[in-house]
Amino acid sequence: MAYADYTFYTAEFYGKKISETDYPYFAERSSEYLDSLNFAETDEISLAKACCACADIMYSVQPENQISSEKVGDYSVNYSAAQTDVADVLLKTASRYLNLRSVGWI
Template sequence: MAYATYDFYQESFGGNAISQADFDRFAKRASEYLDLVTHGRAAFYWDDEDLVKKACCAVAEAIKINEEGGGVVAESVGKITRNYAAGITNTPNEEERLSIAVCRYLLPTGLLYLGV
């Protein structure tokens, strides 16, 4: 089960980096990651700001970037050229990118707390 739908991604989150055809795959993987880092508590968390849904969207975009090999550092429109940041030390690695996406939305919720 994915925590966010494509409609939420476009309308509430304001996302446009993932196509509708690919969104379900990325959202499911993002939801699995959220379950991992929250120890399953994300499924039971509800709030007025939809922070779990937003975190799902942010992680889905991060997973997409990771699959593409890193962030785009250069892009041309004519004859389409892209260069990805791979191995550059000032860009986040794959795990850091996912962690940043999760923390942006879930840090204030207590879902990431591992204590007793």
């Protein structure tokens, strides 16, 4: 079960990137990712915010969200390659909200 629902995402985290339809998938993947980390006990709000922040990143790196240019006549779309390692970005993002225990992660 996801650590944050769509209401929290929009009303408390002020998220705008992910639609209500897409949010459950990305929140669940984000929560699974957070479960894989070794972090100290934390409050529910911090865990929910980490879930939302990581869900935003996971959503943003989807190929359909990485359009670098689009042409209308003779339709053409170009996707940009990810500039950063997603795993590093997720870890740094989660660490803003969670007290990660493992030394050397950040």
